[in-house]
Amino acid sequence: MTPPSLDDNFFRHEYGRLVSRLSCHVGVQHLQEVEDAVQVALLKALEAWEYTGLPENPVAWLYRVAWNCLLGELRKQNRKSRILREQFAFEVTSTSDESCTSDEIQDELLRMLFVCCDETIPIDSQVVLALKTLCGFDVGEIAIRLFTTSANVYKRLDRARERLRETTTDAFDLNCEMVVHRLPAVQQVLYVLFTEGYFSSNSNCVIRRELCDEAIRLAKVLASHPLGQQASTYALLALMHLHIARFAGRTSLSGGLLLLEEQNRQEWNQQEIGEGLSYLAMSAEGDEFSRFHAEAGIAAEHCLAPTFKDTRWDRIVEMYELLETTAVSPVHALNRAVAVAEWKSPIDGLSILDSLTPPTWLSGSYMWAAVYSDIHHRCGNIESACRYRSIAIETAPSDAIRELIKRRLQFP
């Protein structure tokens, strides 16, 4: 007998689908009850399937158990509070059908994503809410992934749930104006989810990669719906793929971080690059130019350069300038200075750096000090280079980054 098998992320993804689906039925103000019911259903499934093997249709099995469990809980509450009574009279009849097309499931996931991106919920709570309800991570797992404490994750979740409890029952359908208005917020959450995974200083590659994959999965759900089919969504997907293509190449065999110029470009994933480039082409249709376009453009230049030396630095500088017009950030200016140093000369790079007035979180960071040290060194200002190097080593957030700085800034 071949053992029954499920997709690798079946339980986690099914959690997200069920939470989305049931929240659609009963309203997001009952999110807590919905999540509890789904958790119970998954536990029952685990127990039952271990003993009896997989049912014919595991998805329908789970849905039925979760729905019954939710209904039981809401009825119990219903008896306690009469206000809810009328509300459920129609819902019970309207959702007895458990068959559901894959399109509908995608729509429900997408709808939940838009629910999470409520502008009255702080963005860090939105991200946590999406990870919990759509990706099926529990509080402890989210804390590890976002480099924070479980208590902090609880706090952020509570804030989000509190807000959702105030939402009216008929939240919204996917075509209403409010949803269109929320598209940038949705893209932003997906972007943060991705960058949390990609740029995190967390040394565990597996869990970082998982966050990136979740962001790509949800971004694809967005791009599959007419509502999400915007140039900026395609640009977002392009930048995700063009970054993820280089994910494996960024670390050495011993697990240390590698500089762009040290990476073996053969290890970059050509299939991901191809996919990224085709999204980039789709994103170029129309007049919209978002920050994702600029970032995807920069990533594409790196992916297409045969060697570090042959990178079209002029194009990258141009893209950073565009990025600064769509998303003002001193980090972008810092990156532009690095690109200018490669393209023109270290002195030109230094003069850009000197012209900036970075906020303290940046000027006190290892990134700023390391770039300053390197450019000073290349300009021949050894004393300044050494001074900034010590700051960079001192402020490095992880051992991997400290190693990287020491290797990169090797001079007497």
Next chain:
Amino acid sequence: MTSKKFLCIQRSQPGERQQPSPSQMQEMYAVFNKWREKFSANIVDMGGRLGGGKVASADGVKDGPFVEAKEIVGGFMIITAESIEEAVKIASECPGVVSPGSCVEVREITTP
């Protein structure tokens, strides 16, 4: 040598245990299946989990299981093995059975 049958009784400490996350459930499911596959020839009856019940005695019928017990019987299963040592090995490899707060008792089933 003929195989003997053994009853495996799983016990755990009462009280709330932390619920596994969906990822952990996936892992538990995979590990359990691997175990079941490895010892498929030894598993006579997968048994099941035991729910609440009642206790009948000469004094009448009481609600059970024994609430004062420090450990409660959570489930059972029947396996075959050549010896008690082998049976214990099979049972102790079963995921979830031997974990913090729970244990398994293995008893030979003797028939006349």
